[in-house]
Amino acid sequence: MNDPNGPLFYKGVYHLFYQWNPYAAVWGNITWGHAVSTDLIHWKYVKELALVPDRWYDIKGVWSGSATIVNGEPILLYTGWTNSSTQVQNKAVPKNSSDPLLREWIKVDAENPFAVPPPGINTSDFRDPTTAWIGQDGLWRTAVGSKYRANDTGIILQYRSKDFAKWELLDESLHAVNGTGMWECPDFFPVAVHGQQGSENYLGEENAIQKFVIKVSLDETRFDTYVVGDYDPASEKFLPSFEALDIGTALRYDYGIYYASKSFYDPHKKRRVLLGWINEADKPTSDIRKGWASVQAIPRVVWLDENQHSLRQWPVPEINSLRKHPIRHTDLLLKQGEVFKVNGSQGSQLDIEVTFQIPKAHANDENDEFNFESSRVEGIPNNTLIYCNGSFPEAEQIIGPFGVHVLASEDLRERTSVFFKFLKFKGSWKTMVCNDLTSSSLASDATKGVYGGLVSLSSYKNRQALTMRILVDHSIVETFAQGGRTCITARSYPLLGSDNNAHMFVFNNGSLPVKATHLAVWKMDKIRYTTV
Incomplete structure (x- = not known):
């Protein structure tokens, strides 16, 4: 399983199509599988494959795409x-x-293909049409991802139709x-400037105050990157709000292994919902042995942050229905090197919320410089491994790391660590969340890297607190820091710290004491899967 395709809400049902190889746990034989849900949490697989490669124009694979409601x-x-x-x-x-x-x-043979690579575009660089929208002239628009090979320019081509046929x-x-x-896998959609309500208004009518988002999946780096800006329906051009935050330079949906994402407007609850593919991080031989590979992430609600040039993401609230057996702690003071075991939290399916008080040495610093554009910080290596998991000689001061261990063995020989860390560099502080x-x-075939992203506190109301929510589902760890301003998805394959032998700890490996003012942990019920 890989890319989510064509999500939509229709006649009271959520639909998710997805890239799938029905014959093996490796990439190939690409078809569209199909699942339906009434709550975005519990899913039913539709027995019938939605699209299979059986025409000359798709015989080598039915690749990614979108759904649009037309009439x-x-x-x-x-x-x-x-x-x-081609x-x-x-x-x-x-x-x-x-x-x-x-x-x-039914494939519309009389109209297919409706678009072929134009001059200057390589036949293998032309894919993944977006959800369509209506332009100022009343005609339909869709967009297709591509590149110009001469200067390696990523580009989104636009197409227009009056009848959705030609x-x-x-x-x-x-x-x-x-x-x-x-x-x-390009995506293009409007977002309201104020509030979390979604939008499907591409014309700016009715005095709508909104911005627009372009997201693309970068084939060379496997990152889902985005930019917020303005769209002029008359000229049909998109202009980034900040040139320094353009595609490929700064902002990502997720700083882990979250890729090929696709959003849709949910008219039922008036929200923008985001779905993404979580790849495996072990060897293909392990996937073949277990008989499946890759999953879809928990759907996320996405909206514009108060800073108006970045997005926030949060698990859909329906996921809270799986919570059970809450465990709560307040005002946990963790001294240097202290590890606190959260009793009763054994298990590999958890929902965790934790708030840390920012250490005073950081919070009271007069040179504290929280600037979201610092996601591109001069002098800080792009390789987050250097900062998250190692020393940084150029740093004037480092605070942390402090956070939680999940999927941990009781002796901590195995542990997946999610934490905050501060770096003081050239007189100002930068905040990192890491996995x-x-x-x-202890498995030899598991990838054991480090993921990390910079966190902005500039638009966060409580400047004295750091928050994270972590969803743990067996091998999957999804982290949402500072209310979903920075997200990291990772895969972990413990041998000792799995299922009921998985433990959770709160830790402080920094040189200053840290207080966890709020900790809530829920065990989670299983998601139900059936077939229709």
């Missing part, structure tokens, strides 16, 4: 890999649109950035 009915746009290894864009419609489960789909390439691209390589997997498993 009240859903239409799928997707990339096909042809019998000549990427082209195609269309499919439901066989029976009155079926709320949308079990069967499409023409527009002269102007939606956006492009030199040196960023192939842009796949350290270097001691996560």
